[in-house]
Amino acid sequence: MSTIEQAPAKHVGRSLRRKEDPRLITGRAQYVDDITLHGMLHMAVVRSPEAHARIVSIDTAAASAMDGVTAVFTGEDLSDLLAPLPMAWAPPGVEMKVPERWPLARGTVNHVGDAVAMVVGEDKYVVADAAQAVVVEYEPLAVVVDLEEALKDEVLVHESLGTNKTHEWSMGGGDVAAAIAAADVVVEQRIVNHRIAGAPIEPRGVIAEYRSGSLTVWSSTQVPHLLRLFFAVQMGIAEDHVRCIAPEVGGGFGGKLQVCAEETLCAWASKQLGRPVKWIETRSENMAVSHHGRDQVDYVTIAAKSDGTITAFHANIIQDCGAYLGLLTPMIPELGAFVMTGCYKIPNVKTDITGVLTNKYITDAIRGAGRPEMTHMLEVMIDQLAARLEMDPIELRRKNFIPADEFPYETPYGITYDSGDYAATLDRALEMLDMDALRAEQASLREQGTLRGVGFSTYTEICGLAPSRAVGPKGFGLGIGLYESALIRVHPTGTVTVFTGTSPHGQGHETGFAQIVADRLGTDPSCVEVIHGDTATGPMGLGTYGSRSLSVGGVAAAHAAEKLAEKCREIVAFNLEANVADIEVGDGRFSLVGDPDKGMTLAEIAGCAYIDATAMPEGMELGLEQSLIYDPSNFVFPFGAHVCVIDIDAVTGKAEVVRWIAVDDCGPAINPMLIDGQIHGGIVHAIGQALFERISYDENGQLETGSFVSYALPSAAELPSFETDRTETPSPVNSLGVKGVGEAGTIAASAAVTNAVIDALRPLGIDFINMPLTSMRVWEAIQEKGGAPA
């Protein structure tokens, strides 16, 4: 109890070391693959080598006869499933074409890696062998890979749909056509935002155990509660008989918010065979059939007056959905569209989106989900416009920023930005940069054959996914509203358990949420345990994605703790024979205002609540527990300024990031160390996309980047350290003033890299280049302009 009494008054705002880490640094954490159940079988999936084909026959005899093989199942065997895999977005008034996506293919395969059969057996080596022994005869069909080709409908991915176009969606504010016609300067550009992987280092994994009418599933997922809901729908098991557990999850980046075929396959097989079934994804599978991200072609127009006042912005976005629609696939570009005008006052804006099917794997939410694409096109176009106007891109940004005194600010799309001070983050970034010194270095390096460039990206984004009315079925059209839960239980000895409906996979909720709750209950974070990712322990929750955990789930925990604190104050007042209004929390306990010697620790209060009922006010409910659902009134809108300094070897085209400055604002910090960590990782995900990473299919739909041998995830050797700082502009939306930060770095960074590369290459006459800015692509661009300068 001494730690409680000695606790400092305030834990929020401190860079507390993580409570999660001791188990992780000693090898004691338990990821899905670390779990072994008695009698557990292993599952391997037989996958299509064809991008588009009719299944003529599947011969499972040889595989079934192998030693250690328990069963082989095909799509026909799973005909008792009540629903295909889900797609959860149905915007009112928008016609969607949704191809059915079953866990095992029914009749045709539509991308390389489409699941055709599953093999279940005693040992993972055995099932891997047996999967090779399943003989599938395919009749190849015509393949369409390029998204703009697919729009022509000459080759159909799904014959039954009659078209490859899944939907069209538009949003507009003001009069874009008139503004473009009246503008002094109009710049147009085709921007390709290529396909990338989430690539968490832990691949996906599932164990399902069906026993006595109840199903328990351990999955490397970001959304255990959604998974439970889906199992109830798809397998017809009452929801109270389904338990989903996300144990330690080794990174997600959006890739694990999908409701996956393999989760169904393990559950279905366990029900059939009466034994637990485990599937662990190989990296090759992860590259082929964990959903990809981005993959848009954007036709973008920006218009301005000659003084640099931006008058219109229009984006015509074509989204490559892949062969099916995943849980959120068609929603992804729309999420970006909500902040189409970024940090700027642009009175006329329009976004037109077309979804298209191709014979590739599905795209869906990957870190940032629509907002990196949107920020990229806007911030790259700002630099393009600046060049056309012969204006400093920094000044162009500054001229068009929404001024700090105009918040809350309603955009032409009717979205209300909560708070912001864009100039402040840019000013701070410039102070850290020293532009004059940089331009001098640029000039002297150029003489030595190194092309140095500097690129900016000033962003704002929309996150904290909620509020339920806005995003739910009758609003934006998600199949479920987004809110978040917290259940706080103070135990009889005064220690605290917080159950959250969010489901972290590296973010540090166990620490940050403990800091928030500890402050409110007058205890120490070491006495607060945060439990997540288990549908059997806490209330309904929506999981972790869209930078929502803190600003929705963390606020839920804060509110629940505040309600408990109120009860604590009443108990203390009763015992001290004082007024409730005179009891304050602080200094590790609840005490009398002006006489801090008189007070009670949380342990003493819990003793009243659970052990000695006579110490409780008459009529007060015993116990010390609070459950709460928080549904915020608005999204939150983090912002910031990022600067990339890049050196390009004029001979080889190799680009190297040499400096990175990031000034971000996500409101008041709960734990600054965790914020910096999120920013670092977020930036690198986008540097990866901008310089190295690309999911590539050939013209036959064959995946060319099926492992880490061919997919270039950046290593420490390719990156610099980062110079970070923050400003703190509170959000009026929630009582903590907080905004999300998990995706901010990724949203900001690819435009800064691209702008830096263009800045470096512009003296050679190169004024635009699309990602990925690999050595080869940059070298080719230089060659087209006559080669490296002598």
Add this chain to the structure above:
Amino acid sequence: MGTIVPLQITVNGQPLQTPVEARVLLVHYLRDTLGLTGTHVGCDTSNCGACTCLVDGESVKSCTVLAVQCDGTEVTTIEGMAGADGELHPLQQGFWDEHGLQCGYCTPGMIMAAADLIERHGSGPISEEDVRQGLEGNLCRCTGYHNIVKAVQAAAEAMGKVPA
């Protein structure tokens, strides 16, 4: 089931004699036979380094070596890094103090690779560049490496190496 062969191996200081299927990878032997699940599999192609452990003191990617190839060797895994009294190894301490991990999946491999890196580096100063080049074979998707580099430098200093 393939050929079973005898295996004499010392893991985290404990001598073992366990027959093993000839085709079993070292990482699967550690995880499935010995229950040492701190060593992870991330890529199957020796690119990501999540499976890194020490074989006779040298860092080895255990997803691409057979258990039988390690006959007669001494293997150290993440579970063997802390002292018998639970005192953390300076690298474990460094990763904790510097927020050198998020999801933690790459962390055991990072720590084992860093242990070899510091050992091989000898007594001279260890620079940021040394750490970055030395950890090129270990991938992390969460941290952007910034704090991993700081963690390794802090550990190196705690182990008596002078920072560059």
